[in-house]
Amino acid sequence: MLAGLPIEVQTLGDYPPVAPPEETGSTFAENARQKALFYADHVRSLTVAEDSGLEIDRLGGRPGVHSARFGGDTTYPEKFTLIEEELRHVPTEDRTARFVCALAVAEGGRIVFEARGTVEGLIAAEPRGTGGFGYDPIFYYPPFGGTLAEAGDRKSSVSHRAKAFRQLRAFLEGRLRERSG
Secondary structure, eight states: OOSSSSSSOGGGGGSSSOOOOOOOOSHHHHHHHHHHHHHOOOOSEEEEEEEEEEEEGGTTTTBOOOOTTTTSSOOOHHHHHHHHHHTTOOGGGOEEEEEEEEEEETTTTTTEEEEEEEEEEEESSSSSOOSTTTTTGGGGGGGGGGGGGGGGGHHHHOOOHHHHHHHHHHHHHHHHHHHHO
């Protein structure tokens, strides 16, 4: 998503190991801010962090910020079963859900940019597809007529992360123009 920009992108793997911060926010945006500020303090440069997950309307937004930890120490197929148990009597059209990605950029001890990307869909009654990861096999995306795990390369055109990172790219391009002009 950032290819072609005249910047050097580094990952945490390019730095000495540091224990991750505890994610204590009640929203994806709060967790993204916490992580961006925490890591910016360790790397001393412009730092991007994100927090993502699945919100299911009929479950009051769960699993939400607890998406990775939903159901405790369980596999994704086990998480799918737990979700289906709660939704088994809910008609397909009422199984609305979304993937959310909140992204934050920190610099000099403050947040200088934030973005949010979402993709709307439905929770499928059973997993389908082998692509993607996490909850993709149960996230039915109506415009594609299948789950995101079945979407292949098309997923990147609509994904919550791609939408947030396109906003980040525009922000970085703007900064570069300001600094060169």
